[in-house]
Amino acid sequence: MAVYQLENEHIYLEVASHGAELVRLVGKKTKKEYLFDGDPKYWKRHSPILFPFVGGVKNKEYRYNGKTYTMTQHGFARDMEFTLDSQTQDTLWFSIVSNETTMENYPFTFRLEVGYQLKGTEVTVLWNVINTDTKEMYFSIGAHPAFFTSMTLEAGPDTDHLHVGDNIEGTFTCYRVTENAMALEMILLYCRVTCRLQLICFQEMLLFQRMIRHHVWHWLIRMDRSM
Template sequence: MVYELKNEKLTVQFSNLGAEMVSLKNNKTGQEYLWQGDSRYWGRRSPVLFPVVGRLINDRYVYDNKEYPMSQHGFARDMEFACISESREEITFGLDATPVTKENYPFDFRLEIGYRLKEDTVTVTWKVINLEREREMYFSIGGHPGFLCPLKEGESQSEYSIWMDQEEVLFSRIDLETGLMRSYKNVLTLPQGRRVLEEGVFDEGVYIMEDYQVQKVSLLNPDNEPYLTVSFQTPLVGIWSPEKKHAPFVCIEPWYGRCDREAFQGNLRNREWGNMLVPGGVFERSYQITVEQ
């Protein structure tokens, strides 16, 4: 099913499959900002990543001396959520653990994904609840929204830029064959916070910034004007477009967690940037998407 929030400025649509945002449109101009999915490049639009972000070594993890399979980015993005509340400004979807999810993830949990539309901003909220009575729960969660870049037919992505709220950041790469984090970091220089999206800028894969270095990312049109901004307070953010495909979109991905490092040999409890909830504990975080035009 498709659900909708609408005000004078924006119309936003959502699917109960994965609780995924599927459209973000300017009412005045009719401009769509969200990537609409195309399997030639990437068939998704804005999936929620849970209970892992990224890939695990051998697509498996160990918890309490037992090995569990887990596909890249987890299973929530492929599951049907229930719409648990809806108003003119907000909608919330919920997902509970099932016998099927426990084959891959042995915890009783509740995951709620909420969206609030106010003026030109969509606030995305993640709420994770540990329903276990006696044990801690370990998880990661993140967003993966893709935004059109370029916006207009006939334009090239190389005319566009990305802006971050820093002029220099350290970033890491993922090995494109294994999907695992490489052990070394690189320096990305951003004069006045800006990086032109020239040909080949994504050919080596995703840019991953850790340690709360970046808290705001904008996409700039050929006039160097921001047309969309993602604001967050997550410890990590990924910037990605499919490698060597010249795809007409860019993903800005706030994360609480990431893939395993190449040399990682631990278990679920000690994954880098993982999160833990005590029995009955609640984790609630949000980020914002603002249309600037």
């Protein structure tokens, strides 16, 4: 596993090639660590990418075209070694591609690209999911970062919020399982929201999970200039 860095006058960050996971996020002025440190006593991860499943399936099994496959919770991308495709002063791009091992659990060929872009007090995380198969590919992708917070358990989770992205707008193709769990029904959703996510505090660790199903997406961390 290799670790790569980006920094400017406001932010220092580190991304590991294992899972293309953001593992450090530091405010340059305060020297404060904002991303959870992966203490295995609580949770061994920092900001895993959930792909090609978000969440888990019953008995870790699902069926596709009459065949049963197994899939661990949140998919396999977070535990794969990514290739660094490019690095500039303010961007990092990583990727994985399907292989014989992934095909045993997920019968689609694909390329997953993960990018990190640093601009001023903002870090933008970008995902590109590319279907390299000849058939339609079903997937979900999500972010699961954890942050340190000064909140206390007594204060409760309603005392603070985190903005992740702004003015999300577009038509999205999604699928839902039918009542007999044997087929996928296609639905089209039009979405226009400004995200405001409630913080959940557990012993100074902040967790939130955001799930989306689309082929290109990004989420944004915006830090106050005093941090």
